[in-house]
Amino acid sequence: MTTVTRLRAAGTAPTAPDSYGSPYQSYVYAYPHKTSYRRLPDRPALRSLWAAEPKDALSLYLHIPFCEVRCGFCNLFTRVGAPDGLTGAYLDALDRQAATVREALGDTGDVRFATAAFGGGTPTFLTAAELQRLCDTAEHRMGADLRAVPLSVEASPATATADRLEVLAARGTARLSLGVQSFDDTEARAAVRPQRRADVEAALGRVREARIPVLNIDLIYGIDGQTDASWLRSLDAALAWRPEELYLYPLYVRPLTGLGRRAQGADPAWDEQRLRLYRLGRDHLLAHGYEQQSMRMFRRADAPPQGADDYACQTDGMIGLGCGARSYTAGLHYSFDYAVGMHEIRSIIDDYVARPAADFAHAEYGRRIDADESRRRHLLQSLLQAEGLDVAEYRARFGRPPQDDFAGELERFADRGWLDGTDTHTVLRLTPEGLAHSDAVGPALFSPAVRAAMAAYERK
Numbered sequence: 001m002t003t004v005t006r007l008r009a010a011g012t013a014p015t016a017p018d019s020y021g022s023p024y025q026s027y028v029y030a031y032p033h034k035t036s037y038r039r040l041p042d043r044p045a046l047r048s049l050w051a052a053e054p055k056d057a058l059s060l061y062l063h064i065p066f067c068e069v070r071c072g073f074c075n076l077f078t079r080v081g082a083p084d085g086l087t088g089a090y091l092d093a094l095d096r097q098a099a100t101v102r103e104a105l106g107d108t109g110d111v112r113f114a115t116a117a118f119g120g121g122t123p124t125f126l127t128a129a130e131l132q133r134l135c136d137t138a139e140h141r142m143g144a145d146l147r148a149v150p151l152s153v154e155a156s157p158a159t160a161t162a163d164r165l166e167v168l169a170a171r172g173t174a175r176l177s178l179g180v181q182s183f184d185d186t187e188a189r190a191a192v193r194p195q196r197r198a199d200v201e202a203a204l205g206r207v208r209e210a211r212i213p214v215l216n217i218d219l220i221y222g223i224d225g226q227t228d229a230s231w232l233r234s235l236d237a238a239l240a241w242r243p244e245e246l247y248l249y250p251l252y253v254r255p256l257t258g259l260g261r262r263a264q265g266a267d268p269a270w271d272e273q274r275l276r277l278y279r280l281g282r283d284h285l286l287a288h289g290y291e292q293q294s295m296r297m298f299r300r301a302d303a304p305p306q307g308a309d310d311y312a313c314q315t316d317g318m319i320g321l322g323c324g325a326r327s328y329t330a331g332l333h334y335s336f337d338y339a340v341g342m343h344e345i346r347s348i349i350d351d352y353v354a355r356p357a358a359d360f361a362h363a364e365y366g367r368r369i370d371a372d373e374s375r376r377r378h379l380l381q382s383l384l385q386a387e388g389l390d391v392a393e394y395r396a397r398f399g400r401p402p403q404d405d406f407a408g409e410l411e412r413f414a415d416r417g418w419l420d421g422t423d424t425h426t427v428l429r430l431t432p433e434g435l436a437h438s439d440a441v442g443p444a445l446f447s448p449a450v451r452a453a454m455a456a457y458e459r460k
Contacts, residue, residue: 021440022271024250028384028442030326031377032367034338036453043362046104049329053317055105057114060144062094062134063322064118065349066125068158079345087126089353091133097321098141100360105319113144113319117152121324122179124159128167135171142319147172154179157195157203165210175214176207177247182223183237190224191251197237204241213304214244221277222251222270231277235284244303247296248281250274250439278436292386295438323352327363330374334366340459373447374398375405379428380445384438388420388429402428409445 026033066082082090105111116138126134138144152175153168160178168176180200182188188195207215217238221231238246251274282292290298318328326335336352339345369377375398382389394402403410403424410428413419418434418441434441446454 022268023275023437024252024271024439025443027249027252027439028380031380031442031446032333032369032373032450033454034326034335035457036450037333037335037338037365037367038453040334040363040366043364044332045362046101047106047361049332049334049363050105053329055111055317057112057317059318060113060116060138060142061318061320061322061325062116062118062123062138063320063325064120064123064126064134065090065322065324065345066120067122068125068156079342079349082125086349086353087130090349091126091130091137093353093355094134094321095137095141096355096357097360098137100357101319101321102142104361108143111143113142113149115150115152116144116146119154121154122156122159123153124155124161124164124168126164128161128163131164131167132171135167137321142321145172150174152177155203155207157200160203160206162206162209165206165212169210169212173212175216175245176210176212177216177218177245178203178207179218180204180238181218181220182226183234184226184230187223187226187230187234190226191220201237208241215241216245216247217241217243218247218249219281220249220251221281222274226273226277228277228280231280232284235281239285239288242300244300246285246290246298248278248285248298249296250278275436282436292435294385295435323348331369332363332366333369334363337365367450367453371398373450375402376445376447379406380442383428383430383445384442386429386435388427391424391426391428401425406445412444413441 065079066087067080102111118134123134124131135146139146151171151173153173154177155164156179160176165176181191181193183197183200185196204215204217219234219238278295282298285298286292289301291301292298318326320327320335323336324338326333337348339348378394378397379389379402382394389402391401398405410419413430413434414421416434416437418430418437420429420431420434422429430438430441
């Protein structure tokens with residue numbers, strides 16, 4: 001029985017599909033988004049937040065908010081460059097935060113980390129010696145065994161130097177993600193990303209020489225002037241390195257970014273270009289022995305397993321350290337203040353590095369996660385993976401099947417051909433066309449409360 005038939009048989013009246021507009025509404029890598037977070041007036045103590053949480057398989061994320069340049073498409077929490085002494089002061093603050101957070105987690109025997117990641121920004125903006133300090137904080141302060149768990153690190157071609165890579169490889173890095181975006185120098189300049197292909201190729205050679213087990217290459221489609229032929233050339237240039245993973249990202253033009261200042265509003269022709277390039281890239285990678293994990297992620301069929309995929313975690317238990325990191329408990333997602341504009345980001349970083357250890361013992365900004373939001377998050381982050389949502393797992397966690405909670409949304413996806421109707425009593429899975437529209441599927445599952453909070457957020 002298909003999802004549509006099943007929902008109608010259950011007495012749910014069919015609903016006309018909503019107007020989803022652009023297939024590129026929002027890249028949903030976490031739910032709820034930080035723009036729905038608000039200052040927490042009660043500043044709950046971390047010790048109380050984590051007291052009843054399971055802590056035997058935590059994820060650890062350390063955020064480094066520095067880059068050598070800011071790409072035109074970037075809206076990440078990061079600043080360009082660092083005055084003398086700032087990176088050291090930041091690592092001092094990170095160490096103070098780690099000590100405070102680790103104490104709040106309680107008894108050492110109850111705490112175990114299953115995954116770790118360094119993100120940003122660009123973690124490899126740090127020097128080799130500073131990367132040693134970063135690893136020491138993760139291991140000695142937090143108790144994460146970086147050689148025993150999958151450690152993923154983000155890097156740029158310019159900062160993937162031999163001495164930095166040597167440190168990361170020696171400390172147990174299992175995966176390095178290199179932000180290439182394009183092998184075409186003209187396209188890189190159009191994305192306000194000053195780099196030369198020769199430098200990118202040299203960086204990839206150094207990564208392979210470091211023998212880090214998994215290399216991921218990020219590429220972007222939809223860049224001004226990009227053609228089918230130039231996109232295929234970038235893909236083939238990446239494939240020549242036989243990366244274990246490839247991420248294909250659609251270009252977004254977001255407010256307060258370099259490209260955002262030149263944005264002209266909705267552009268259906270650009271949407272069609274991005275969809276065409278996505279399908280071209282997807283089919284090219286599938287033909288070259290890669291398996292699709294999500295709209296963005298492709299893994300070589302013979303690549304070593306790496307555990308949970310980035311941003312695919314349906315469970316809670318994320319510890320984020322650094323001024324741009326989030327932390328997740330079952331009932332609260334929290335972080336520090338959020339900004340995109342450079343002046344505001346610098347102010348938040350300056351505030352972070354000046355904090356004493358005691359200031360890190362409380363959650364300051366966040367969003368409470370009630371039962372409805374928990375169900376939405378599980379459905380959303382499962383459905384956006386190619387393998388889909390395990391209905392039995394959902395029922396075991398929430399007491400009823402997802403069709404009972406999200407009949408209207410699933411009906412509309414099915415009517416659009418985005419939902420595979422083969423075996424919906426076992427798994428809910430997007431069709432290939434549904435995966436292509438992941439950036440419309442995800443936002444369609446946002447709750448009204450989260451939508452309202454995001455709409456009310458004052459950009460800064």
